[in-house]
Amino acid sequence: MRYIIIGAGAVGGTVGGRLAQAGREVVLVARGRHLAALREHGLRLRVPQGESTYRLPAVDGPGPLGELRADDVLVLAVKTQDTVAALDTWADVPVAGGGTASERLPLVCLQNGVESGRLALRRFRHAYGVCVWLPSTFVEPGVVSAAGTPLTGILHLGRLPDGADDTARRIAADLTEAHFEAPVVADVARWQYAKLLGNLGNALEAVGGPVASEEAQDLFARVRAEGEAVLRAAGIPHVSPDEQRAARGDKVTLVPLEGAPRGGGSSWQSLARGTGTIEADYLNGEIVLLGRLHGVPTPLNELLQRLANRFARERRTAGSLPVGELLLLAGGAARQGG
Known part of the structure; x- marks a missing residue:
């Protein structure tokens, strides 16, 4: 072939x-x-x-x-x-x-x-x-x-x-x-939807930088929880975190490569390269769509989708939104969504 x-x-x-x-x-x-x-x-x-x-x-x-x-x-x-x-x-x-x-x-x-x-x-x-x-x-x-x-x-x-x-x-x-x-x-879709839940952090990383601090990790957990609630409401099965960990094990361990620093995931790379577009409509936006179809609020995913698109459109620097400002925006979005 x-x-x-x-x-x-x-x-x-x-x-x-x-x-x-x-x-x-x-x-x-x-x-x-x-x-x-x-x-x-x-x-x-x-x-x-x-x-x-x-x-x-x-x-x-x-x-x-x-x-x-x-x-x-x-x-x-x-x-x-x-x-x-x-x-x-x-x-x-x-x-x-x-x-x-x-x-x-x-x-x-x-x-x-x-x-x-x-x-x-x-x-x-x-x-x-x-x-x-x-x-x-x-x-x-x-x-x-x-x-x-x-x-x-x-x-x-x-x-x-x-x-x-x-x-x-x-x-x-x-x-x-x-x-x-x-x-x-x-059942490849079960694996893809499980990966989608992890990819909901792509926009968070792209606009706010590495999801390393306790506050950023807590925000991602809430973003993911919205996604899990939406998939439950839609009746969409997905592979569990335990099944994913068992499948991956230590088969893909990342090592530093000279002359090839890894700055971030695919969405971060889109902003870093200034492509003018980003995939948030099909990651966080997928959860937003399913949430609207099944009556589940998704304010945090809506926020990240909107921010990522704005950053791409305006060609803003990847990871340049301070975490504190992002958390304030997320708090406001969560109150409005509730």
């Missing part, structure tokens, strides 16, 4: 580089300065074992590839807010032997949250979800890092909306040879 990584940033670049290292055929899809660096210097992947450079085909879209191959796997690794544009670009590309990508090829959603899977199923017959546990960083154009060892990450994989098949198992086998653990599960 050939893997076409649509969005070769931190997560996509790490998966693409590791697959290439394992001898799999990989095409990277990127844009701007990152694309230029990939074409000129190759993909530089920094991991605990050292830095490697992979000279891989790098394109800005399907045009340079012509017809897609019947054995292609499309790996969607853009942020959720960019999903619709990516689906529009790739869905109708012809595949050798007849048909289009949306009719014939597997699309693997290597993204946070759950909304991208819904969007994919509107366009693609064969969509797969992944619960992404992969600490990685976009260092600079052409360079990504992943500090996990002995495994680079854990990627629970399953067909959407549920089930497992031979395609999922073949993809998982390739990922396993590429320094990942990739369990194939019939």
